Amino acid sequence: QVQLVESGGGSVQSGGSLRLSCALSKYTCAKYSMAWFRQAPGKEREGVANINSVGSTSYTDSVKGRFTISQDNGKNTLYLQMNTLTPEDTAMYYCAATRCLTYEMYLPRRDAPAYNYWGQGTQVTVSS
Numbered sequence: 001q002v003q004l005v006e007s008g009g010g011s012v013q014s015g016g017s018l019r020l021s022c023a024l025s026k027y028t029c030a031k032y033s034m035a036w037f038r039q040a041p042g043k044e045r046e047g048v049a050n051i052n053s054v055g056s057t058s059y060t061d062s063v064k065g066r067f068t069i070s071q072d073n074g075k076n077t078l079y080l081q082m083n084t085l086t087p088e089d090t091a092m093y094y095c096a097a098t099r100c101l102t103y104e105m106y107l108p109r110r111d112a113p114a115y116n117y118w119g120q121g122t123q124v125t126v127s128s
Contacts, residue, residue, distance in 0.1 A: 002027050002117045004095050009122030016085050016126070022078040022095030022119055029053070029100035033109055036069060036080045038091035038124075047110025048093070049080065053101075058108030062088070085126045092121040 004027075008020040020036065035050035049059045049069035057069050068081040078095050096115035098105070109115075 002097070004097060004117055004119035006093065006095050006119040006122040009093060009124045011125040011127065012085055014086055014126055014128050017081070017083045018085065018124060020080040020082065020093055020095075020122060020124075022080075024076045024078065024097060024117075027076060027097060027117070029098075031101040031104055032098050033101070033105040033114065034071065034078050034095065034097045035110055035115060036078075037094045037096060037110075037112065038089075039094070040091040043091075045094075045112055046091075047112070050108055050110050051078070052105045052108075054104055054106075056106065056108070058110065060110065082124070085124075087126045087128050089124060090126050091124060093124050094121045095119045 003025045005023045033052045036048045039045040051057045051069045066084045070079045097117045099116045
């Protein structure tokens with residue numbers, strides 16, 4: 001059974017940085033998309049960034065230039081480097097992955113229905 005486990009969340013002051021990690025187990029897809037989502041209290045889940053199996057990335061506008069999604073295929077780990085954090089970034093952050101695909105997902109997908117596997121989330125709190 002595929003499992004995703006996030007880590008790296010915490011509390012930081014505005015302007016600080018955090019790196020989130022997502023360890024994937026029993027996930028051996030050659031073609032896939034993986035993503036980071038976040039959900040703040042009272043708000044809908046938002047797709048923050050995604051990366052496909054050829055390394056193409058996309059970001060929601062509010063994090064462009066501040067967040068970087070990356071993957072270490074050797075360690076089967078997904079990362080989200082978050083810099084210049086603001087209180088508006090406060091949320092529960094989730095990693096997600098698609099089932100194995102038969103095609104490259106060149107069209108970036110940051111909508112939740114596109115993803116089949118989810119982690120339990122890690123909390124990020126940014127204070128002003």
